[in-house]
Amino acid sequence: MSSSIFSSDSATRGAQRKPVPHGLLLAIVAVAVIEAALCFVDIPFDASRIFLPRDRPPTVVETIMETKLQAANSIGNAPDVLLLGDSSGLMGLDPRVMSGRVGKDVFNLCSISLIGADGQRAILERYIRTHGRPSVIVYHYAPHDLRYTADDLANWKFRQSVYLWLAASDGQAVEAESYRRDEFRVLPSQRFRDAVQRRLFFVFDRPQNLNTPRGRFGSHHEMVEQVLNQDGFMQEVNEDETDEPRDLNLAMPESQEAALDALLDYVDRIGVPIFLVSNPLPAYAKTDATLESLRRQQQQLQQIMARHEQAAILLPEQRFLPRESFATLNHLRPSAAAQNSKEIADLIKGGGLIHE
Amino acid sequence: MSFISYPFLVLFAVVxxxxxxxxxxxxxxxxxxxxxVFYGWWDWRFLALLGFSSVVDFICGKLLDGGVAEERRSDVLAVSVVVNLGILALFKYFDFFIDSFCEVVATVGIEMPPPLLRLVLPIGISFYTFQTLSYTIDIYRRKMSSTCRFLDFLLYVSFFPQLVAGPIERxxxxxxxxxxxxxxxxxxxxSGCQLALVGFFKKMVIADNLAPFIESVYGNGGASNGLAVVLATYAFAIQIYCDFSGYTDIARGVARMIGFELCQNFNLPYFATNPSDFWRRWHISLSTWIRDYLYVPLGGNRGGRFRVIRNLIITMFLAGLWHGARWNFVIWGLYHGLLLGIFAVIHDIRVKKQGTTGSHPPEPKLNRVGFWLSVLGFFHLTCLGWLIFRAESFASIVKLLRSVLEVWHWSLLNIDPNFVVRLALLGIPLILFQCYQFKRGDHEPWVGWSLTTRVVFYVVLxxxxxxxxxxxxHEFIYFQF
Known part of the structure; x- marks a missing residue:
């Protein structure tokens, strides 16, 4: 006896003669039609919920990204000196200190390293579109964060979120693009999941989410206010006591080189000088292995600089500072940040780098 | 491999x-x-344990079925019981009891570090252990003959739709x-496809959407306000029902699509009017297992009132422990044992008043108001049990109960409106649908609907x-057991 539908068993054949389940088959047809129709439908996407989720307080990084993207997207006049880069610049360059030294407008547009140089370029492009060109750009980076690979950046999804935010703020992003890339997508309808959940579950904004303190950093609103009042600068509040010698791997992957190259290409095109500044490293990381790795990184950077007429490295010698200057490996404490700001401002002023 | 995964859809299509x-x-x-493959997807090393348990019971089954002299049969059964429960005890309870023992001796000043094994709990071990035990016990009781088809027996123990979270099939x-x-x-x-679809809906839409809110209250160490605890407990009652009965529906639906009929594990449990009724409706395959293999051998309803209550409490204590090696499960089991004991006494008194006789006198009939009041009342007693079940420690149970009892501290502030909306949007339609099922006395009422209604129902699901x-x-709650 066999259980096969091709069986010659009479009982089995008898069962086969039973009517097919019309309800189920019609439901399958209905789903197929709906899915086919949904291929041609899309709805605009609300940019504000990318970094400010409705159902929980935003993280500190999300607050930083939202604040910087808002700054890049708002209409205004370009400063003389625009500070671009990662969180080492966000917390290491105080525009008020620099402005006092150079006597020019300075604005800090630095955000995080997790978006890579191509994410920085996207923000810069938007800033220049809304503000015009600055006289000088200072690109501040943490040497240790240039090691991120293309996979790292793709996995963190911050860069993808930046692109989506910028597109959505132009009304060019649709719900379909917000769908999480890590989820396996089979059906066109799955693109509308977030939108449908929001509407059917009446997801409420929770104002208290934006007022919820996040450890030492305070709430979203407090942080935004602080950053706005300080021309884009944010004070580091952590206090790391690390003092162990540490070998750092600073080699840049090809993807980072290509992204930095593309950023400098753009700056060449708009004709604004750009100066690369490396964040100081802590003295405990000044090991033979770190220095060797640093030499390799500097060679890579010099090769990139050689291809761009507007770009230069402002401080060819890597600075090492005592541990007490650092809150974390990449972040200076406020007093050291003020010192760093003065140093950079003096170099810009002394070198006559700002064209009138 | 979880039912809620793309690999499962592929595996099932091939199967x-x-x-x-x-x-x-x-x-x-x-x-x-x-x-x-389904079981090994989680951790292939535990396949050996599953195989070993199956082999032992296959051999014991053969020996019990004429393979040994009559007087040695109980020894063979003892081997089966000791091996199966020994494995369960080693993997699930060893650390718990050692740790608890060390804590107890520490209270009298003897400090000793507990020699914990920290073994990973094999998924579904409690389910397949009980399933395979029922085989040898039934042969011992001459309720069935042993099978001589080894591969088929291995399939009986490991049948993938119900392997990791039941129903516990005899x-x-x-x-x-x-x-x-x-x-x-x-x-x-x-009909299997429809049932599985309903199961997926219960699990993925209702249970999983409530889970984060419940976690935010219960994961808070009991520091929430009383109203939030009450709402979270109602939500948990819905979540655990939809999670577990959803799994059962998927398991039964999937099995039905390949030609098997698994036993019903739930029968609208929140319509129970008393604890005895509840255990005839909730996790039926477990409650009948413990009735047949634990409660009845202990003496069951025979003997005096005290003896019956003792049997109920022992049985429910072990049923609580079956759920997991944590004191809150033990307390939950004892709580239900106590409820059953109290109900047995009340039932006894009412039956005597009515003058009904017989070994199993029927429960007195309730009028409509009495019925719904009993349903509502017992639902809240069940919820109290769920609070104990869901709490993360004994201290947490105390804190949660205190916050509920301090009614004057209840506050609408700090309750996430999203939680309230989601609880209402998911809970109310579920309750209405269950009322409809209850009224019709049919668990799969959609089978009798008109073609159009059915199509709309499937598409909506x-x-x-x-x-x-x-x-x-969110992993199925009962996977941890």
């Missing part, structure tokens, strides 16, 4: 085709292979289905799962 296209002699070996029910060729039946396949399924994947 379904194989079940209906392969000649019967290849179907069971293929199902066995698929079941081992060999008398599942083995004959395995041994007999299944007949291809569109209606059976269609499907899009509910696709669009409203929680973006966060």
């Amino acid at each position: 379904w085709l194989a079940c209906w296209l392969l000649p019967f002699r290849f179907v069971n070996p293929f199902l066995l292979l698929a079941s081992y 060999a008398t029910s599942l083995l004959p289905q395995i041994l007999t060729p299944r007949k291809f039946d569109w209606e059976q396949i269609s 499907f899009y509910g799962i696709v669009l409203l399924g929680s973006p966060e994947r």
Whole structure:
């Protein structure tokens, strides 16, 4: 006896003669039609919920990204000196200190390293579109964060979120693009999941989410206010006591080189000088292995600089500072940040780098 | 492998085709292979444990069925029980008891570090241990004969739809289905598909969407305000029902699509009017297992009132412990044992008043108001049990109960409006649908609906799962047991 539908068993054949389940088959047809129709439908996407989720307080990084993207997207006049880069610049360059030294407008547009140089370029492009060109750009980076690979950046999804935010703020992003890339997508309808959940579950904004303190950093609103009042600068509040010698791997992957190259290409095109500044490293990381790795990184950077007429490295010698200057490996404490700001401002002023 | 995963959909598609296209002699070996792939997907090393348990019980079954002299049969059964419960004790309870012992001796000043094994708990071990034990016990009791088909027996223990979270199938029910060729039946396949769809909806849409809110209250160490605890406990009652009965519906639906009929595990449990009724409706395969293999051997309803209450409390203590090696499960079991004991006494008094006789006198009939008041009242007693069950420690139970009892501190502030909306949007339709099922006395009422209504129902369920399924994947609650 066999259980096969091709069986010659009479009982089995008898069962086969039973009517097919019309309800189920019609439901399958209905789903197929709906899915086919949904291929041609899309709805605009609300940019504000990318970094400010409705159902929980935003993280500190999300607050930083939202604040910087808002700054890049708002209409205004370009400063003389625009500070671009990662969180080492966000917390290491105080525009008020620099402005006092150079006597020019300075604005800090630095955000995080997790978006890579191509994410920085996207923000810069938007800033220049809304503000015009600055006289000088200072690109501040943490040497240790240039090691991120293309996979790292793709996995963190911050860069993808930046692109989506910028597109959505132009009304060019649709719900379909917000769908999480890590989820396996089979059906066109799955693109509308977030939108449908929001509407059917009446997801409420929770104002208290934006007022919820996040450890030492305070709430979203407090942080935004602080950053706005300080021309884009944010004070580091952590206090790391690390003092162990540490070998750092600073080699840049090809993807980072290509992204930095593309950023400098753009700056060449708009004709604004750009100066690369490396964040100081802590003295405990000044090991033979770190220095060797640093030499390799500097060679890579010099090769990139050689291809761009507007770009230069402002401080060819890597600075090492005592541990007490650092809150974390990449972040200076406020007093050291003020010192760093003065140093950079003096170099810009002394070198006559700002064209009138 | 979880039901809620793309690999499972692929595996099931292959199994379904194989079940209906392969000649019967290849179907069971293929199902066995698929079941081992399904189980090994989590951790292939535990396949050895599953295999070992199966082999021991296969051999014990053969020996019990005429393989040894009459006076040695109890020894063989003892081997089966000791091996199965020994494995369960080692993996699930060893650390718990050692740790608890060390804590107790520490209170009298003897400090000793607990020699914990920290073994990973094999998924579904409590379910397949009970399933395989029922086989040897039933043969010992001469309720069935042993099977001589080894691979089919392995399939009985490891049958993938119900392997990791039940229903706990008796060999008398599942083995004959395995041994007999299944007949291809569109209606059976269609109804299996519908049942699985309902199960996916319960799990992915209702249970998983409530989970984060419940976690935010219960994961807070009991520091929430009383109203939030009450709402979270109602939500948990819905979550655990939809999670577990959803799993059962998927398991039964999937099994039905390949020609098997698994036992019903839930029968609208929140319509229970008393604890005895509740355990006839909730996790039926476990409650009947413990009734048949634990409660009845302990003496069951025989003997005096005190003896019955003792039997109920011991049985429910062990049923609580079955759920997990944590004191809150033990307390939950004892709580239900106590409820059953109290109910037995009340029932006894009422029956004597009415002058009903017999070994199992029927429960007195309730009028409509009495019925609904009993349902509502017992639902809240069940919820109190769920609070104990869900709390993360004994201290947490105390804190949660205190916050509930301090009614004057209840506050609407700090309650996430999203939680209230979601609880209402998911809970109210579920309650209404269950009332409809209860009124019709039919668990699958959609089968009798008109064609149009059925099509709309399937499409709504499907899009509910696709669009409203929680973006966060929550493992089935009963997997941990």
